[in-house]
Amino acid sequence: DQQVKQNSPSLSVQEGRISILNCDYTNSMFDYFLWYKKYPAEGPTFLISISSIKDKNEDGRFTVFLNKSAKHLSLHIVPSQPGDSAVYFCAASASTSGTYKYIFGTGTRLKVLA
Amino acid sequence: DAGVIQSPRHEVTEMGQEVTLRCKPISGHDYLFWYRQTMMRGLELLIYFNNNVPIDDSGMPEDRFSAKMPNASFSTLKIQPSEPRDSAVYFCASSLLASGTDTQYFGPGTRLTVL
Numbered sequence: 001d002q003q004v005k006q007n008s009p010s011l012s013v014q015e016g017r018i019s020i021l022n023c024d025y026t027n028s029m030f031d032y033f034l035w036y037k038k039y040p041a042e043g044p045t046f047l048i049s050i051s052s053i054k055d056k057n058e059d060g061r062f063t064v065f066l067n068k069s070a071k072h073l074s075l076h077i078v079p080s081q082p083g084d085s086a087v088y089f090c091a092a093s094a095s096t097s098g099t100y101k102y103i104f105g106t107g108t109r110l111k112v113l114a
Numbered sequence: 115d116a117g118v119i120q121s122p123r124h125e126v127t128e129m130g131q132e133v134t135l136r137c138k139p140i141s142g143h144d145y146l147f148w149y150r151q152t153m154m155r156g157l158e159l160l161i162y163f164n165n166n167v168p169i170d171d172s173g174m175p176e177d178r179f180s181a182k183m184p185n186a187s188f189s190t191l192k193i194q195p196s197e198p199r200d201s202a203v204y205f206c207a208s209s210l211l212a213s214g215t216d217t218q219y220f221g222p223g224t225r226l227t228v229l
Contacts, residue, residue, distance in 0.1 A: 041223075043118070046217045
């Protein structure tokens with residue numbers, strides 16, 4: 001049973017436009033969310049995170065939005081650049097539960113077209 | 115720092131053979147995680163260690179899988195006997211803490227193919 005779901009396996013966006021990657025979760029205990037980015041033949045690298053006490057976190061071109069009532073988060077990349085082409089993983093944790101685990105989604109492959 | 119180091123980068127083996135994957139975490143990190151990436155299930159946590167002690171192995175799929183961490187700078191994930199459905203990319207990650215908000219740093223992964 002996937003507790004973290006990324007329902008779009010792939011997304012193509014034109015350079016300069018906005019990329020929106022979506023993630024849904026089912027466990028109401030999750031209170032911390034992250035996005036990792038993965039290039040081919042490399043390990044995932046941390047991109048941005050958000051705590052459940054916030055509904056938005058911004059870092060340069062990357063913004064993560066959290067809608068707790070809908071159990072949904074999204075990553076916005078504006079403007080998209082060809083170097084953003086990668087697989088993006090959404091992850092969640094119940095940081096106060098003592099389990100210290102991140103639950104990852106299946107990933108969304110983003111392709112930014114020049 | 116060199117980051118998390120994994121070896122081998124690629125492993126091709128035949129069904130029934132023993133496979134050993136290796137990981138060197140970032141120096142000073144107290145937590146080490148083993149993940150498996152597949153298309154269907156994404157990144158799955160298999161097991162994690164704190165100060166060389168296994169804390170949670172609930173993600174280990176079967177008894178064919180075992181992991182050890184004999185010291186702070188080395189861990190192994192062993193599959194014996196291997197099966198074609200074990201084919202995946204296996205990642206090792208480490209973190210300074212495992213607070214549920216601490217950044218995990220991943221190695222480049224080992225791509226395992228079991229024929």
